[in-house]
């Protein structure tokens with residue numbers, strides 16, 4: 081169907097330039113419409129579509145002070161903007177785009193990573209829920225709020241696998257595992273894109289950062305990556321492929337170089353793999369300034385060469401480096417860049433603009449009334465609470481200290497996070513004028529669940545990250561006069577995130593000293609750990625009886641924590657990332673190779689692959705998390721122990737809730753290929769199911785294993801499976817499984 085704006089566009093151009101526009105009747109498919117717009121475009125207008133600038137609503141990268149963006153929009157020199165939020169602002173800029181010769185609408189992109197107005201838990205926390213429908217719903221709501229305020233495109237999900245908790249951006253992803261990461265990538269893409277591009281409540285998703293950004297050497301952000309092609313395919317690429325299979329509209333490349341070639345200029349990644357082999361039809365945006373940063377990498381000499389390398393490699397849109405807008409036209413004129421490359425990139429971008437319905441109505445996402453209604457939808461708050469409760473991981477609970485019993489009448493609430501407001505939101509969150517009333521503090525969440533006659537002492541005790549111990553005395557006094565102490569400690573909101581790598585991931589400041597001082601009072605302590613990454617808190621882990629990993633839970637943090645502490649919600653989260661004992665163990669992950677000299681016994685380290693000063697095992701393993709109840713696993717039942725060819729192995733396990741609380745359990749299935757033509761990890765997650773069991777209830781969980789689950793990348797990077805012995809493991813965490821052997825023949 082010919083659209084109004086599109087028809088107008090044709091008429092305007094017809095009048096102005098006498099260019100013959102493809103008629104309404106003939107332009108049926110989006111591809112045809114795109115082609116007809118392309119025919120109308122000058123080289124400069126085409127290059128304009130490939131250019132993206134940041135606005136000033138928020139700053140998410142180094143700021144370039146330059147010319148007048150508004151006049152560039154009017155000249156058609158800009159295809160997209162980021163960091164413009166709100167219908168008012170997006171409308172104003174879109175109106176400028178409507179003054180350009182071809183009136184091609186702008187795309188507005190934004191880092192809507194875990195919510196916009198309603199802040200959900202950080203993505204790593206959500207991953208701890210292992211609850212795919214809940215994660216999808218969180219992305220769905222984020223998309224609704226974003227789309228209602230003029231945003232067309234979120235730079236999410238971040239699907240980088242991360243095995244190094246020093247890297248600050250682990251907070252933004254789904255952790256260390258490619259299987260879980262792929263499932264979550266799919267859920268998030270489905271959530272953001274809803275019923276498909278063009279729906280008024282859907283935004284384009286963006287799988288980032290392509291690729292292997294999470295493997296930055298030393299966990300230092302933006303650092304180099306060097307890895308085998310096998311590792312790339314096996315561990316780092318699967319979540320990207322999953323996002324693509326879920327229909328993700330865009331990809332973002334990454335800051336790192338991969339095996340010596342910056343991802344932005346990496347032709348293998350973007351053209352050969354993504355666009356040719358995977359047949360990706362959307363477009364690739366560079367990361368902020370990453371086209372120009374290829375100069376600092378030492379890959380190109382100047383911005384002109386950078387533009388050539390990036391467009392040749394398949395980076396379609398230049399975020400913030402200005403290399404395309406400044407050099408592509410000349411590169412074309414000097415026959416350095418063929419027009420087909422430019423046309424291909426423009427086509428991809430225009431296609432998305434058509435699919436989003438922007439040629440029908442460039443202002444369709446800019447409706448002030450809708451923005452107000454959607455932003456105040458009470459269902460969003462309820463979903464944020466549900467997601468936050470599900471994201472919490474119970475790490476330790478000695479003598480069933482939790483849930484808090486009714487006999488507790490005097491409580492001491494201590495720590496720099498107790499009354500904190502925005503620190504609950506974590507990195508990649510936005511600040512709103514009503515934050516102090518909409519964000520539920522942990523103090524409020526706890527106090528409102530205590531009996532009316534309870535006595536509450538509050539003491540901040542210390543700050544998050546300094547050497548001031550002036551508050552210790554008051555905190556100790558508060559603890560001494562309490563039946564129970566709850567301490568809320570951890571990392572400030574800006575200590576994990578982009579450019580927030582830490583060489584030490586211990587509790588900052590004097591927090592550990594305060595925990596020791598409070599513990600010395602002899603009072604039972606519950607420790608809440610607020611963080612954007614796995615932290616190291618060995619002393620507390622060894623001495624404090626109850627520890628709850630709360631991550632950064634978002635707007636509803638206080639109520640979610642309150643519900644868990646008082647047993648209104650039985651914690652069900654499982655760690656999506658390994659918690660090390662020491663930074664010296666990093667990188668640390670559960671799916672490691674056995675080596676030729678595995679350390680089988682931590683007491684016998686004679687010439688084995690081990691550290692002489694600490695065990696190989698982590699402090700808390702991948703997949704680990706406690707419940708207030710106890711789940712008993714019966715021995716697994718296998719349909720066969722010898723299988724052939726394309727048979728299916730059925731694995732059944734009966735799980736019984738033996739405690740007195742209803743609860744959820746994540747039943748995990750791992751496989752190991754014992755001998756293969758390339759060595760295989762000691763275990764790999766291949767399935768999981770989150771089940772709810774009433775107290776006393778038993779459920780049977782069934783997994784179907786197929787030969788596809790046995791596949792791996794061999795020496796020539798083919799995805800194959802080889803017959804032989806396999807271990808099938810089922811259990812409650814990666815470190816607590818029952819193992820059975822099977823033989824799978826050709």
Ligand code: NOJ
Pocket residue numbers: 140141162191235288367368578
């Ligand atoms: C740089 C980050 O790496 C990327 O993830 C983000 O989307 C852009 N900045 C835009 O803010």
